[in-house]
Amino acid sequence: NAGVTQTPKFRVLKTGQSMTLLCAQDMNHEYMYWYRQDPGMGLRLIHYSVGEGTTAKGEVPDGYNVSRLKKQNFLLGLESAAPSQTSVYFCASRDGQGGYFGPGTRLTVT
Amino acid sequence: RKEVEQDPGPFNVPEGATVAFNCTYSNSASQSFFWYRQDCRKEPKLLMSVYSSGNEDGRFTAQLNRASQYISLLIRDSKLSDSATYLCVVTPTGTASKLTFGTGTRLQVTL
Numbered sequence: 001n002a003g004v005t006q007t008p009k010f011r012v013l014k015t016g017q018s019m020t021l022l023c024a025q026d027m028n029h030e031y032m033y034w035y036r037q038d039p040g041m042g043l044r045l046i047h048y049s050v051g052e053g054t055t056a057k058g059e060v061p062d063g064y065n066v067s068r069l070k071k072q073n074f075l076l077g078l079e080s081a082a083p084s085q086t087s088v089y090f091c092a093s094r095d096g097q098g099g100y101f102g103p104g105t106r107l108t109v110t
Numbered sequence: 111r112k113e114v115e116q117d118p119g120p121f122n123v124p125e126g127a128t129v130a131f132n133c134t135y136s137n138s139a140s141q142s143f144f145w146y147r148q149d150c151r152k153e154p155k156l157l158m159s160v161y162s163s164g165n166e167d168g169r170f171t172a173q174l175n176r177a178s179q180y181i182s183l184l185i186r187d188s189k190l191s192d193s194a195t196y197l198c199v200v201t202p203t204g205t206a207s208k209l210t211f212g213t214g215t216r217l218q219v220t221l
Contacts, residue, residue, distance in 0.1 A: 035211075040213070042197075043197070043211040045209075048207060048208060090153055090154070092209070094209070097144075097156075097159060098146070098156035098159060098209075099209055100156065104152075
């Protein structure tokens with residue numbers, strides 16, 4: 001099992017560009033999450049999903065959109081990137097217990 | 111008030127020492143509790159779940175005190191490899207699918 005994988009690992013965007021981050025899990029988990037982590041801020045929940053076809057807003061959803069068309073995939077989109085979205089993005093999935101994280105995507109917006 | 115609060119540390123301890131971290135949560139009806147470990151520039155990894163009865167995994171012991179709304183993590187016989195940031199995680203009632211993280215407590219174990 002690969003667990004949770006994220007692509008890409010690194011990305012540099014210019015302000016106003018768009019991109020999609022892909023998260024995939026092979027553990028058949030219902031719940032999936034997108035977090036961002038900034039120095040001194042801890043992990044903040046952007047959006048999450050409780051199952052295929054469902055999404056919900058987390059703590060900091062503005063500027064992001066998500067889709068969960070397939071159970072194993074959870075996509076995070078940035079329609080018009082801003083420097084404030086420079087961060088490390090982590091995807092996670094979980095069953096009834098704790099969650100398992102992907103290795104992260106380091107995004108820089110210039 | 112933050113939903114989950116932790117002392118950011120750092121806790122600097124010598125190898126072999128016992129160290130304890132506490133974490134407080136604000137939602138008295140929270141359902142599930144976990145400790146995660148995060149190494150620098152890496153993803154968080156699940157360390158252990160926390161139960162009211164307490165649970166132990168080798169040198170690590172986790173406790174939950176619902177009355178006082180805190181959870182604790184005790185590390186005995188600290189190793190250099192225990193140096194990391196330890197994250198407290200709570201699943202609030204009513205939003206059972208969400209994982210809410212504390213900002214973490216940094217531990218540095220030295221020779």
